[in-house]
Amino acid sequence: MHHKYLIIGAGPTGMGAAYRLKELGETDFKIIEAHAHVGGLATTFRDEKGFLWDIGGHVQFSHYNYFDELMLKAIKKENWLNHQRESWVWMRNRFIPYPFQNNIKYLPKEDLWKALEGLISNASSSKKEELKNFEDWIFQSFGEGIANIFMKPYNYKVWAYPPSQMNYKWIGERVATVDLKRITENVIFDKEDRSWGPNNTFQFPLEGGTGQIWNNVADLIGKEYFSLNKRLTQLDPIKKRLFFQDGTEATYEYLLSTIPIDKLSSMCTKHIKEDISVTSRLKHSSSHIIGIGLKGRVTEELKTKCWMYFPENNCPFYRVTVFSNYSPNNVPDPEVYWSLMTETSESPEKLVNRDGLIEETIQGLLNTGLIQSRDQIVSKWHYTAEYGYPTPSLERDQVIRSVIPTLEQYDIYSRGRFGAWLYEVSNQDHSLMQGVEWANRIVLKIPEITFNYPSVANANLGRLV
Numbered sequence: 001m002h003h004k005y006l007i008i009g010a011g012p013t014g015m016g017a018a019y020r021l022k023e024l025g026e027t028d029f030k031i032i033e034a035h036a037h038v039g040g041l042a043t044t045f046r047d048e049k050g051f052l053w054d055i056g057g058h059v060q061f062s063h064y065n066y067f068d069e070l071m072l073k074a075i076k077k078e079n080w081l082n083h084q085r086e087s088w089v090w091m092r093n094r095f096i097p098y099p100f101q102n103n104i105k106y107l108p109k110e111d112l113w114k115a116l117e118g119l120i121s122n123a124s125s126s127k128k129e130e131l132k133n134f135e136d137w138i139f140q141s142f143g144e145g146i147a148n149i150f151m152k153p154y155n156y157k158v159w160a161y162p163p164s165q166m167n168y169k170w171i172g173e174r175v176a177t178v179d180l181k182r183i184t185e186n187v188i189f190d191k192e193d194r195s196w197g198p199n200n201t202f203q204f205p206l207e208g209g210t211g212q213i214w215n216n217v218a219d220l221i222g223k224e225y226f227s228l229n230k231r232l233t234q235l236d237p238i239k240k241r242l243f244f245q246d247g248t249e250a251t252y253e254y255l256l257s258t259i260p261i262d263k264l265s266s267m268c269t270k271h272i273k274e275d276i277s278v279t280s281r282l283k284h285s286s287s288h289i290i291g292i293g294l295k296g297r298v299t300e301e302l303k304t305k306c307w308m309y310f311p312e313n314n315c316p317f318y319r320v321t322v323f324s325n326y327s328p329n330n331v332p333d334p335e336v337y338w339s340l341m342t343e344t345s346e347s348p349e350k351l352v353n354r355d356g357l358i359e360e361t362i363q364g365l366l367n368t369g370l371i372q373s374r375d376q377i378v379s380k381w382h383y384t385a386e387y388g389y390p391t392p393s394l395e396r397d398q399v400i401r402s403v404i405p406t407l408e409q410y411d412i413y414s415r416g417r418f419g420a421w422l423y424e425v426s427n428q429d430h431s432l433m434q435g436v437e438w439a440n441r442i443v444l445k446i447p448e449i450t451f452n453y454p455s456v457a458n459a460n461l462g463r464l465v
Ligand SMILES: Cc1cc2nc3c(=O)[nH]c(=O)nc-3n(C[C@H](O)[C@H](O)[C@H](O)COP(=O)(O)OP(=O)(O)OC[C@H]3O[C@@H](n4cnc5c(N)ncnc54)[C@H](O)[C@@H]3O)c2cc1C
Pocket: 008, 009, 010, 011, 012, 013, 014, 032, 033, 034, 035, 038, 039, 040, 041, 042, 055, 056, 057, 058, 059, 060, 061, 230, 231, 232, 233, 258, 259, 260, 287, 343, 385, 387, 388, 389, 415, 416, 417, 418, 419, 426, 427, 428, 429, 431
C-alpha cells in the first residue's frame, strides 16, 4: 500500500486531518486504526443490558467555529441536547457548588476559617515566591487552607501524581482562580456562586452518546478511507515504511501519527531511536471508567446535576457523571432506569486494585450517598483507557519540544491528545483542530495555532477561523 498521506488513529485528531484533506481536494490518504471501531477515546459503548457509556463524561464545548460547523454537519441541530452545566464537590458529607473557592460558605466553620485565613494571608503578603511546580501554584493562588482542604487531595486523585511533580503552565482557563472580593461577598451575604468557565453550557447527542458524533464524521469522510483492525507495530523513518501486526506494509510521503508519542518512538527503527527515546520520560495516567446502571428514577438531589468531584478518601473515584441526565437514550428505558459513570485514575505513583475496583466503586457510591442500596444496581461496566490523561509533568515541554522537530525532519507529525501530549489542548475540539491545522500546514503552508500556541487557541481566537 502507498498513499501520499497516512494517518495513524481514527480518533478526533485523525478524522479532523482526513476531513480537511478531503475538503482541500486531497484524496490520496488512508486512516489506519488498530480497533474495529472509530472514535478513539471519544467512543461510546453499549453494555449487555443496553446502557450506553462514554469513556468518562464527555462534554461538548468548543473554541472554534470550524468545529461547531462540523458538529452540525455530523448531527442535526434538533438532535443535540443543550444542558446547563451543574457541577458540584462532595465533601464533609455535603454538596458544595463548583467552583469550590467561590462557595466556601458551605464548609463547616473550622474549614471555612482555615480557607479564609489562607486567602487573607496570601493577599496580605507582598512576597511572592518563584513558582517551581503546580503545588507551588496551588498554595500561591489559593492559600494553605483551600490547598489542604480541597486542591491538593483532589488534584492528586485526578492526576494520580502529586502536584509537586507537575508544571503549572497548562492551567490557563482550566482551573478557576481566586477573586477574594467575590469570595468574601459570597460568605457575608450567603450567596451561592456557580457561574464560571468555558463550559457553562454544553451539548450532548440525543442518540448514541459521544461516539455517535465520530461515527457520523467517519461517514462524512467516507468509509473507504479507513482501514480498521490494523495495528502499527514498526516504523522505518528513512525508508518511510510502516509495518503492521497483520504482516502487511505501507509507504507514505507524509505521516500523521495520533498514537501516544512514547509508543511511536519505541516503534521507530534504530536510525533515530536514540534522539527520540527521551519520550520515555513523559508521564501519563490510566482512566478506569465504571458504569453503574440503576433501576428506579434518579433522586431529587441528582436530578439536575451533571457531574460531581470527590476529593476525599471514602471512594476511589474523583468524578461521577449522572450520565442518564445527558440523554434519556443513555439508558434502555428512562422511565425505569438511570445511570452513574465514575472515573478513577491510576499511575505507578497511585496504584489501583483493578480486580476489586467495581466493588470499591459501589462501596464508594454507598459511602457518598449517591446510591442507597446494592439492590438498585442492574448493570456494571468497566473500561480501562491505559492512556487516559497526558500528565503535564515538569519535564513534558522540554521533551515534546525537542522530539517533535526531530520527527518532522522525516515527515512524521505527531499530534492529538497523546501525540502532542499537551493536556491544555487535548479535548475533542482541540484534537480535531490539531488534525485540521496539520492538513492546512502541509497543503496550504498555513502555520498551526493549536499545537504551537495553546493559550492563543484557548483565548477563543480559534473562533476567527
Ligand atoms: C476520561 C476522559 C474524559 C474526557 N472528557 C472530555 C470532555 O469532557 N470533552 C472533550 O471534548 N474531550 C474529552 N476527553 C478527550 C477526548 O476523548 C480526546 O480529545 C480525543 O479522543 C483525543 O483524540 P485523538 O484523536 O487525539 O486521540 P485518541 O482518541 O486516543 O485516538 C487515537 C487512536 O489511535 C489508535 N491507535 C493507537 N495505537 C495504534 C496503533 N499502534 N495502530 C493503529 N492505531 C492505533 C487508537 O485505537 C485510537 O483510536 C476525555 C478523555 C478522557 C480519557
